[in-house]
Amino acid sequence: MTTTxxxxxxxxxRGMLSSLGWVLILPxxxxxxxxxxxxxxxxxxFPGPIESLARLAEDLSTPxxxxxxWSTLRLLAAGWFLAVVVGTLAGFALGLSSFWSAIFETxxxxxxxxxxxxxxxVFLLFLxxxxxxxxxxxxxxxxxxxxxxxxxxxxxxxxNYLKLAAVLVMPWHQRLTSILIPALLPSIVTxxxxxxxxxxxxxxxxxxxxxxxxxGRELVSNVANVQVDHIAGQVVFIAxxxxxxxxxxxxxxxxxxxxxxA
Amino acid sequence: MDTxxxxxxxxxxxxxxxxxxxPVFLETDLVPxxxxxxxxxxxxxxxxxxxxxxxxxxxxxxxIFDPWLATYYAIPTFALYPLLVALMGIGVLPxxxxxxxxxxxxxxxxxxDGLDAIPxxxxxxxxxxxxxxxxxxxxxxxxxxxxxxxxxxxxxLSYSLIMVLASEFVLSTRGLGHFISNAYNDFAITDMYAxxxxxxxxALGLNSAFAAALRRRSRRVLP
Numbered sequence: 001m002t003t004t005x006x007x008x009x010x011x012x013x014r015g016m017l018s019s020l021g022w023v024l025i026l027p028x029x030x031x032x033x034x035x036x037x038x039x040x041x042x043x044x045x046f047p048g049p050i051e052s053l054a055r056l057a058e059d060l061s062t063p064x065x066x067x068x069x070w071s072t073l074r075l076l077a078a079g080w081f082l083a084v085v086v087g088t089l090a091g092f093a094l095g096l097s098s099f100w101s102a103i104f105e106t107x108x109x110x111x112x113x114x115x116x117x118x119x120x121x122v123f124l125l126f127l128x129x130x131x132x133x134x135x136x137x138x139x140x141x142x143x144x145x146x147x148x149x150x151x152x153x154x155x156x157x158x159x160n161y162l163k164l165a166a167v168l169v170m171p172w173h174q175r176l177t178s179i180l181i182p183a184l185l186p187s188i189v190t191x192x193x194x195x196x197x198x199x200x201x202x203x204x205x206x207x208x209x210x211x212x213x214x215x216g217r218e219l220v221s222n223v224a225n226v227q228v229d230h231i232a233g234q235v236v237f238i239a240x241x242x243x244x245x246x247x248x249x250x251x252x253x254x255x256x257x258x259x260x261x262a
Numbered sequence: 263m264d265t266x267x268x269x270x271x272x273x274x275x276x277x278x279x280x281x282x283x284x285p286v287f288l289e290t291d292l293v294p295x296x297x298x299x300x301x302x303x304x305x306x307x308x309x310x311x312x313x314x315x316x317x318x319x320x321x322x323x324x325x326i327f328d329p330w331l332a333t334y335y336a337i338p339t340f341a342l343y344p345l346l347v348a349l350m351g352i353g354v355l356p357x358x359x360x361x362x363x364x365x366x367x368x369x370x371x372x373x374x375d376g377l378d379a380i381p382x383x384x385x386x387x388x389x390x391x392x393x394x395x396x397x398x399x400x401x402x403x404x405x406x407x408x409x410x411x412x413x414x415x416x417x418x419l420s421y422s423l424i425m426v427l428a429s430e431f432v433l434s435t436r437g438l439g440h441f442i443s444n445a446y447n448d449f450a451i452t453d454m455y456a457x458x459x460x461x462x463x464x465a466l467g468l469n470s471a472f473a474a475a476l477r478r479r480s481r482r483v484l485p
Binding site: 025 | 329339345347420424442446454455
């Protein structure tokens with residue numbers, strides 16, 4: 001570990017700039033081909049990137065769209081937080097017992113791999129059209145992979161450490177910091193990253209189906225009016241909104257894995 | 263509990279069974295969904311393996327795509343669906359395209375992981391044996407990467423299923439997903455639950471049948 005430190009410290013800025021350059025190539029290629037395609041097609045229903053971004057700037061200054069952004073961000077943060085807390089605790093509790101994890105593994109995996117959107121009307125029936133049903137659905141969409149991954153990590157934990165801690169009569173906070181966190185944190189960070197995407201996807205899906213506000217709602221209301229330029233601008237906005245935490249989480253995951261894998 | 267919002271399980275099962283022998287339902291809802299799932303799965307697998315091989319073979323492609331492969335699923339791809347519908351109209355085309363876009367990245371990542379996991383000695387062996395490019399790819403590299411590729415195949419199937427049903431559910435005129443949202447909008451609650459039940463049975467059945475088939479196949483290839 002210590003031998004690699006000077007190497008990584010010696011190339012901070014140059015390395016970061018060059019990797020940022022590589023990251024930006026793909027979006028640049030997509031934007032350029034979009035622009036070329038728009039010129040070639042030359043149609044009113046196929047706007048170019050500059051036009052779409054101009055519409056996005058207009059949207060961003062309207063209070064209705066701002067309210068939608070805040071509503072989506074608030075529900076995303078709350079749903080993601082709930083999914084992380086409940087998923088980690090449930091996965092940990094189930095993982096401690098091989099009996100309960102064997103019982104819950106198959107249904108949890110099944111719930112993870114089925115299209116949960118089709119259940120959204122049931123949420124609407126019981127919770128009504130409003131923030132409660134959207135929040136619950138976003139949570140429901142993100143919680144299963146966290147529970148599954150934390151459960152697997154807990155089961156893989158070496159039981160001898162826990163026995164040793166019991167023999168040494170360690171206080172609970174010491175067991176947490178010196179045994180559980182080093183063993184479970186890498187999987188938890190990966191699970192948190194995966195749950196972010198799923199929670200956001202669930203939220204956008206719910207908003208598209210039925211909601212009074214939110215970014216998904218804005219997209220669908222533009223379809224009825226065939227405002228393709230507005231839709232394209234908003235899609236770019238949603239992608240940027242998702243990519244920034246996506247990269248931050250990936251970076252955090254790499255750091256945590258490097259720190260605790262040794 | 264509200265008697266309107268929840269119907270007895272027996273009523274859901276009976277209605278689901280009745281739907282399965284209803285020719286109109288089969289023709290306008292079940293068959294289009296299955297076709298879209300099948301087509302997008304095949305497209306995603308073909309494109310994903312091809313892209314995976316290219317990314318594995320060319321370092322510059324890996325540098326461009328690698329950061330995005332890990333971040334791709336943070337982006338709600340579904341946001342593209344209204345855009346595709348506005349450009350192509352409501353129909354099978356935007357649904358299949360969206361499902362392919364969603365499933366392909368899992369396939370790419372699985373292929374790259376599988377090829378990366380091949381021991382160096384096997385790759386040197388292909389050079390020693392002077393295999394041609396296609397022999398090397400189809401007789402050595404892809405079979406050696408099969409364990410991870412089959413994980414990718416399972417993910418690609420369940421991802422294309424999820425996206426096809428989601429896009430039918432939100433905005434379309436036919437398909438199993440549309441049947442459910444339509445039943446909800448018409449307050450036909452028994453129909454809605456029957457549809458959900460069929461979707462779950464379909465998803466679980468397809469996924470486990472596919473997993474079982476892959477397990478048999480990989481046992482035959484790998485001694």
